[in-house]
Amino acid sequence: MIHDTSIIDKNAKIGNNVEIGPYCVVGPNVKIADNNKLHSHVNISGNTKIGEGNIFYPFCSIGNDPQDLKFSGENTELIIGNGNKIREYVTMNPGTAGGGKKTIVGNNCLFMVSSHVAHDCIVGDNVILANNVPLGGHAIIEDGVIIGGNSAVQQFTRIGRGAMIGGMCGVVRDVIPYGIALGNRSVLQGLNLIGLRRKNLDNKDIIKLSEAYKIIFKNENFLKNIDELDESFMKVAMVKEVVDFLTKDKKRPICTPFSK
Secondary structure, eight states: OBOTTOEEOTTOEEOTTOEEOTTOEEOTTOEEOTTOEEOTTOEEOSEEEEOSSOEEOTTOEESOOOSOTTOOSOOOEEEEOSSOEEOTTOEEOOOOGGGTSEEEEOSSOEEOTTOEEOTTOEEOSSOEEOTTOEEOTTOEEOTTOEEOTTOEEOTTOEEOTTOEEOTTOEEOSBBOTTEEEETTBTEEEEEOHHHHHHTTOOHHHHHHHHHHHHHHTSSSOHHHHGGGOOHHHHTSHHHHHHHHHHHHOTTSOBOOTTOO
């Protein structure tokens, strides 16, 4: 299952039923679990741990040094889950000492051509990064997020679960769960209603979330407006998730309908 032209370090740990195509390079500290497939010209290095059933397409570079001038060769990790598709020219870097020493990628994600996961990022499950999407260092991308082509996510930015980012968007503020953000610099345009309906969520909960959204963002005082939500709103898990997201880190700028 390993092509004769590939270079696999003798200390690398390779699981069962792993297919490694021509001209791949796998470093000494790499651990690859069962049922992975590496097409040709894949480079995996560093302290990289890879779960089961991932597919790596030609010319992706996984686990090479972080693009951070403060990095000085410290012992850090890149951890990739199960069932991901990592397309051509994708790059993923390990963590840094200043960011927890770990970059973590979840399960069943799609990383399209030339997307980038920077140092110390945390990417959840079922995330889609379209073509040419770079994540800046320390970004947190929660489950089910979709980021459109040629959009860029600034370092330390959070994008909440189920949110959608339009194409060619500069994401410089945190985006709430289930929100949809568009524009040259991200502006909140409402809720990702199409995505919510595709998940077969209770329509009553979606309506309640929509009502809560209108109250929270009726003006720029969104943190104060949260106090107007009565108990009936907070019984809806999605509403509570949005409120928790907004109040968790008050130092971070939030993408709102009033963003400039």
